[in-house]
Amino acid sequence: MIDVTIENFEAEVVAASMQVPVLVDFWAPWCGPCKTLGPLLEKLEVAYEGRFKLVKIDSDQEQQLAGMFGIRSIPTCILMIGGRPVDGFMGAQPEGKLREFLDKHLPSEGELVAEAEADEAHQLLESGDTQAALQKLADALAADPANDDARFDYVRLLIATGGYEEAAALLVEPLKRIPQATRFEALSQWLQCMLFVQNDERGNWELARFDAAIAQNKRDFDTRFAKSQALAAEGQWTACMDELLEIIMRDKEWSGQAARKLYVGILELLTPPKPKKTDAVPGKTAGGIELTGKNGAQEDETTQMLNSYRRKLSMALN
Numbered sequence: 607m608i609d610v611t612i613e614n615f616e617a618e619v620v621a622a623s624m625q626v627p628v629l630v631d632f633w634a635p636w637c638g639p640c641k642t643l644g645p646l647l648e649k650l651e652v653a654y655e656g657r658f659k660l661v662k663i664d665s666d667q668e669q670q671l672a673g674m675f676g677i678r679s680i681p682t683c684i685l686m687i688g689g690r691p692v693d694g695f696m697g698a699q700p701e702g703k704l705r706e707f708l709d710k711h712l713p714s715e716g717e718l719v720a721e722a723e724a725d726e727a728h729q730l731l732e733s734g735d736t737q738a739a740l741q742k743l744a745d746a747l748a749a750d751p752a753n754d755d756a757r758f759d760y761v762r763l764l765i766a767t768g769g770y771e772e773a774a775a776l777l778v779e780p781l782k783r784i785p786q787a788t789r790f791e792a793l794s795q796w797l798q799c800m801l802f803v804q805n806d807e808r809g810n811w812e813l814a815r816f817d818a819a820i821a822q823n824k825r826d827f828d829t830r831f832a833k834s835q836a837l838a839a840e841g842q843w844t845a846c847m848d849e850l851l852e853i854i855m856r857d858k859e860w861s862g863q864a865a866r867k868l869y870v871g872i873l874e875l876l877t878p879p880k881p882k883k884t885d886a887v888p889g890k891t892a893g894g895i896e897l898t899g900k901n902g903a904q905e906d907e908t909t910q911m912l913n914s915y916r917r918k919l920s921m922a923l924n
């Protein structure tokens with residue numbers, strides 16, 4: 607437990623909440639219910655073994671902080687995750703209710719293990735140790751089978767390294783969900799491209815051979831799609847989408863909208879991952895206080911490219 611003032615608020619609450627959830631207890635020395643709640647919170651901080659951090663703010667002494675959070679009565683507790691408040695409660699609560707509140711928001715032990723394993727996997731990938739990264743991601747998924755981030759990263763790396771059979775098996779469950787998760791459908795589309803190159807004799811064609819066949823018949827969508835799959839398997843994403851657009855513009859419904867589905871899958875694969883729930887909202891701190899003058903950084907080249915191809919698809923479909 608840490609006492610927080612306006613001087614250390616940014617470090618002990620905002621910055622700290624980027625790494626671990628922070629429970630802020632607004633109290634005052636004269637408050638009877640506060641004296642009941644405080645010891646329970648301290649007990650739970652120890653019992654939860656680092657899964658959250660407890661800080662206390664004397665609302666009488668730190669009226670600026672109390673005003674920032676709109677505190678109207680005490681005790682009031684605010685849970686901070688990723689630099690912003692996500693939930694809270696007022697009044698003294700029994701231990702069971704406190705545990706229920708915390709368990710709703712805090713990661714389980716399995717989730718913490720999975721997150722640590724996944725972080726190690728990303729570090730190993732950056733250092734070039736692909737096999738060790740694969741093992742770490744496998745361990746992460748084993749620790750928390752419901753962790754879709756770990757599943758996605760593991761399947762993606764399996765596909766990239768030729769582990770097609772295991773990748774396909776790990777995609778079975780998420781592809782059965784309703785609604786279907788777009789990113790897992792994207793992995794499935796990419797996997798089909800890799801299997802096409804492996805199993806279809808056209809997977810070994812030179813691009814010139816595809817182009818010669820297409821020149822004879824611009825509506826030879828089967829050959830165009832085969833070329834698109836070969837391009838995707840080689841990571842030539844924009845060239846692949848350009849070829850898929852030729853199909854979509856001529857026949858949107860061809861083969862059950864296969865061209866559109868692969869196109870959308872590529873856009874999903876190339877889209878940077880969304881910030882984790884513990885990431886801060888850009889330009890804001892607790893209570894929504896603006897930290898920057900203007901919102902929105904300049905688009906990077908990848909974002910510009912993706913937006914361009916989204917517009918192309920929209921125009922082709924309309």
